[in-house]
Each structure stands twice: as C-alpha cells, then as structure tokens.
Amino acid sequence: MADPAFRSVRGRVLTFLAPPQGAGDEASYRYFVDGLVVVRDGRIAAVGEAAPLLATLPPGTPVDHYPDALILPGFIDPHIHFPQTQVIASYGTQLLEWLEKYTFVEEQRFADPAHAAEQAVFFFDELARNGTTTALAFCSVHPVSVDAYFAEAERRGMGMLGGKVMMDRNAPPALTDTAQRGYDETKALIVRWHGRGRQRVAITPRFAITSTAGQLAAAGALRREHPDLLVQTHLSENCAEIETVRRLFPEADGYLDVYDRFGLTGERSLFGHCIHLTEAERRRMAETGSVAVFCPTSNLFIGSGLFDMRKAVSETPAMRVAVATDVGGGTSFSMLRTLAEGYKVQQLLGYNWSALEAFYLATAGNAAALGLAGEIGTLEPGAFADLVVLDARATPVMANRMARIDGDLEAELFVLMTLGDDRAVRATYAAGRLVHARS
Missing domain, CATH: 3.20.20.140 (Metal-dependent hydrolases)
Known part of the structure; x- marks a missing residue:
C-alpha cells in the first residue's frame, strides 16, 4: 500500500544555488536531465537523479512524470x-x-x-x-x-x-x-x-x-x-x-x-x-x-x-x-510575461538581462527578498514542495523555435521567458499538492 505522505515529481529538474553572474554561469544552478523531486508531508525529502531515488520510494508512491518538461521551484x-x-x-x-x-x-x-x-x-x-x-x-x-x-x-x-x-x-x-x-x-x-x-x-x-x-x-x-x-x-x-x-x-x-x-x-x-x-x-x-x-x-x-x-x-x-x-x-x-517585459526594459537601457538572472529572481531571489530563502524558491531538501512544470513547446511558435535548440538549457529558458505565458505552465504544485494541471 502507498504511503499517503509521499509523492514524487519526475522530469528535468532545475534549481538555483546562487545569484547568476550573467549568462553562462553554470555554477549558479543544479540541473538534472532526468531528475526526481521526492515529497513527504508537503516538503521536499530528496532531489536528484531519478534512477537511484526511485529505488528508495515506498511501494506505490505516485510518480508524476513530465519527461519533456522543466521542473522549477514555483x-x-x-x-x-x-x-x-x-x-x-x-x-x-x-x-x-x-x-x-x-x-x-x-x-x-x-x-x-x-x-x-x-x-x-x-x-x-x-x-x-x-x-x-x-x-x-x-x-x-x-x-x-x-x-x-x-x-x-x-x-x-x-x-x-x-x-x-x-x-x-x-x-x-x-x-x-x-x-x-x-x-x-x-x-x-x-x-x-x-x-x-x-x-x-x-x-x-x-x-x-x-x-x-x-x-x-x-x-x-x-x-x-x-x-x-x-x-x-x-x-x-x-x-x-x-x-x-x-x-x-x-x-x-x-x-x-x-x-x-x-x-x-x-x-x-x-x-x-x-x-x-x-x-x-x-x-x-x-x-x-x-x-x-x-x-x-x-x-x-x-x-x-x-x-x-x-x-x-x-x-x-x-x-x-x-x-x-x-x-x-x-x-x-504571468511571471513569464513579466520577465519578458523586464528583458525589453533592460534592452532599452543597454543591459542584456540573462535568462539565468531572470529565473533566479523569480524563484530563489524573490524568496530571499521575502526573508524565506530555504523555505520556498528552491528545490532543496527541507523546502516546501512548491513546483512549477514548464513546457517550452507549449505553442506552435515556441515548438518551432525549440526545434533549433539542441539541449541548450539557457536558450530554452530564454524561449520560456520571451514567448511563454500561462500556456507554458503544464502543472503547479503547492506543498506537494497539485493545484493546477493544464487541460
């Protein structure tokens, strides 16, 4: 029988570790191409590569699998x-x-x-x-x-x-x-x-x-x-x-x-x-x-x-x-639409605001601004399991653009922040509970 306290979400998992110093700052984040977020009693119990973590789950634990999507903190x-x-x-x-x-x-x-x-x-x-x-x-x-x-x-x-x-x-x-x-x-x-x-x-x-x-x-x-x-x-x-x-x-x-x-x-x-x-x-x-x-x-x-x-x-x-x-x-x-307009504002002022900087602010950066770093805005153990599942191919224009992007994470984030809106949100979880699923 499944333990009702547990559930997990599988997909490409991205979480930020530090403020990015512009484009290309790979040290600022952790990324799992096939990752798993394990949730217990509303908080993240573990996060990492899917294969070893799946073996540790109690029998019958639900696994919501989004193989082509990107999972970030809400x-x-x-x-x-x-x-x-x-x-x-x-x-x-x-x-x-x-x-x-x-x-x-x-x-x-x-x-x-x-x-x-x-x-x-x-x-x-x-x-x-x-x-x-x-x-x-x-x-x-x-x-x-x-x-x-x-x-x-x-x-x-x-x-x-x-x-x-x-x-x-x-x-x-x-x-x-x-x-x-x-x-x-x-x-x-x-x-x-x-x-x-x-x-x-x-x-x-x-x-x-x-x-x-x-x-x-x-x-x-x-x-x-x-x-x-x-x-x-x-x-x-x-x-x-x-x-x-x-x-x-x-x-x-x-x-x-x-x-x-x-x-x-x-x-x-x-x-x-x-x-x-x-x-x-x-x-x-x-x-x-x-x-x-x-x-x-x-x-x-x-x-x-x-x-x-x-x-x-x-x-x-x-x-x-x-x-x-x-x-x-x-x-x-939409925070995606907000980031898009933020990018354009900075372009007018001569600053190339990177997708890494933008998504960091929308998650871990905003959590720190609220005095809630470590509680929200991150996919680290102990944090609330607040997640957003993003689909960079949600619209024909996005899918057409993504056809020219071969596994480039930052380019994908830039597509999401410039072309994305609510249609790019496949699912939203609050404390591990599914509160929105795109029909």
Whole structure:
C-alpha cells in the first residue's frame, strides 16, 4: 500500500544555488536531465537523479512524470494587488489619476465579504494557472478582504503573505481608516493570521501620499513590535507622485527619507517600483538592505518609467532587487510575461538581462527578498514542495523555435521567458499538492 505522505515529481529538474553572474554561469544552478523531486508531508525529502531515488520510494508512491518538461521551484510574486483583478487593462491614465479613476472605485467593493471571497477564488486560480505559488499582496483597507485572501490561500495549501492597506488621507472616505484604526486592525489580523500554517501578515501603508505622518508612525510602531513582519509599500514610481510627496513632507530629504524617518526601511522592507531613485537613495537602500521591486509590465502600461537593473545591482552592488507583476497596474499574472517585459526594459537601457538572472529572481531571489530563502524558491531538501512544470513547446511558435535548440538549457529558458505565458505552465504544485494541471 502507498504511503499517503509521499509523492514524487519526475522530469528535468532545475534549481538555483546562487545569484547568476550573467549568462553562462553554470555554477549558479543544479540541473538534472532526468531528475526526481521526492515529497513527504508537503516538503521536499530528496532531489536528484531519478534512477537511484526511485529505488528508495515506498511501494506505490505516485510518480508524476513530465519527461519533456522543466521542473522549477514555483514562481514567487512579491508585489501584487489582490483587489485589482478587475482593474487590469483600464485605459488611458498615469498613476495618480489611475488610482482615483479606477483603483479606488474598485477597492470599495471589497468591503463586501462575498465579493472579496469570490474574487479570491479567481485570484488564486490565476496564480496557480501561471505557476505562482507564493505572493506578497496588498489587500484593501477592509480587514474582510484580508480574511478572504488568507482563507482561500489556506484552503489550497498555498503559502501567502499580505496585509490590510493603511490609508488615512487622499482617498475616498469609504477607503480611509485612521492612524489608530489602521494600527488596531493590522494588530488583529496579525493575531488571526500571522503564522497560521503558511500564512504571513505584512505591514502595508499604501504609500506616503495616502498616509499621514501619524499613520506612518503607527506603521513604524507595528514594525518595532513585530520585527519578523515584512513591510510593503510604494516608492518613486511616478514623477508627479514624487512631487506630491515632496509637498506633503517638506521636512524630508526626498521620498525614501519619509519612510526612513518612521523606521520603515530595512532588510524586511519591500518598495514597489523605485524607478526614479537618486544616487543617494540607492546608496541608502543598499545600506538598509531594503528591497527594490521591479514591476516591468506595470511601469510600461502606466507610463511610469524604466527601472535600471544595471544601476541597481552594478553601480550599487549591495542593493537588493526583486521582480513582480504588480497586477492590476501590471497587465499579466504571468511571471513569464513579466520577465519578458523586464528583458525589453533592460534592452532599452543597454543591459542584456540573462535568462539565468531572470529565473533566479523569480524563484530563489524573490524568496530571499521575502526573508524565506530555504523555505520556498528552491528545490532543496527541507523546502516546501512548491513546483512549477514548464513546457517550452507549449505553442506552435515556441515548438518551432525549440526545434533549433539542441539541449541548450539557457536558450530554452530564454524561449520560456520571451514567448511563454500561462500556456507554458503544464502543472503547479503547492506543498506537494497539485493545484493546477493544464487541460
């Protein structure tokens, strides 16, 4: 009889060991042409060549075999907006007008628990369909939106991070709290959800424009009281946004300094966008260990600007970077589509962003940005068995291109990141459980 605690996934297995130093860095990853990932109780028990590991499995252990596919750690999305699933593809505005015209209207609907629960089902269906097994999400100002988000993640066995947006000004009354209420409701969510299974709460002031100094101070107090929590917010996305922050906080020495003054920078702080940072701000990001989250499809769609990866990682070597979809400013739930647009952005800036660097960020790099290195983003023993199975021949164009690639792993990864989308995701596993299979 099969041991129900065990299952295994067989195919070509790829996992990263260190940040790649550009194309051709074979020391940065481990690759098995015929590999096996053995799962026990939701975590990886062993990984390696298939033949010897198959001989060690308990009798009857299920083996899901994908002989032509590539098995990687599940994708990780460190900046996405749960209430914006129906804002995606909204026409014709830049950031501040886009928020007022579309986003704030939509987010008010998440005061309704039934609507929040319905959208949570769609949201997690899309994540799984696109191979994303962990995300760090902004929910709405309403605690019920956070409850719906975590409840659906828990039901599926997926490990998620997220938080209630804190906004006490410059938003419709139905979307504003107060400094005290934002603090109290976040505290209650921490008690209810943080550390419950795989779920993690993040401190979430939307951005400096929608939070008073009092609310940012309250967020800083939460940070001091709960130093294990992540902080997520936005920084230097749009030039008009930066000017508005300068008017609202004239005493601060720039946008980043606003957050710095309230104790919101640091190794567990993720700042979406960071397009227009000054040299001094990049240095300060590096000094504090703060993470800049590159959101290419959103930056292009809303017309915010081009994030310069080379400046971030070369001119400021210690600056930490992640990559994310930023749905619904971003135009796809797919990390593959996100990497494709990221490559094009870097091309415009004169930098050849390699497939190794891109896939590292989408897996192990983003895990490190979330403080979860070794737990997710890797196919090493002890990690959660979050996997994505990728098919580089999923479409006629991809198959035609792959016919000219003879066993070149990096070329295959580049095909996946430039031509792939949800159709290239053959299967997704969360803690060893199949949560999506392409029909």
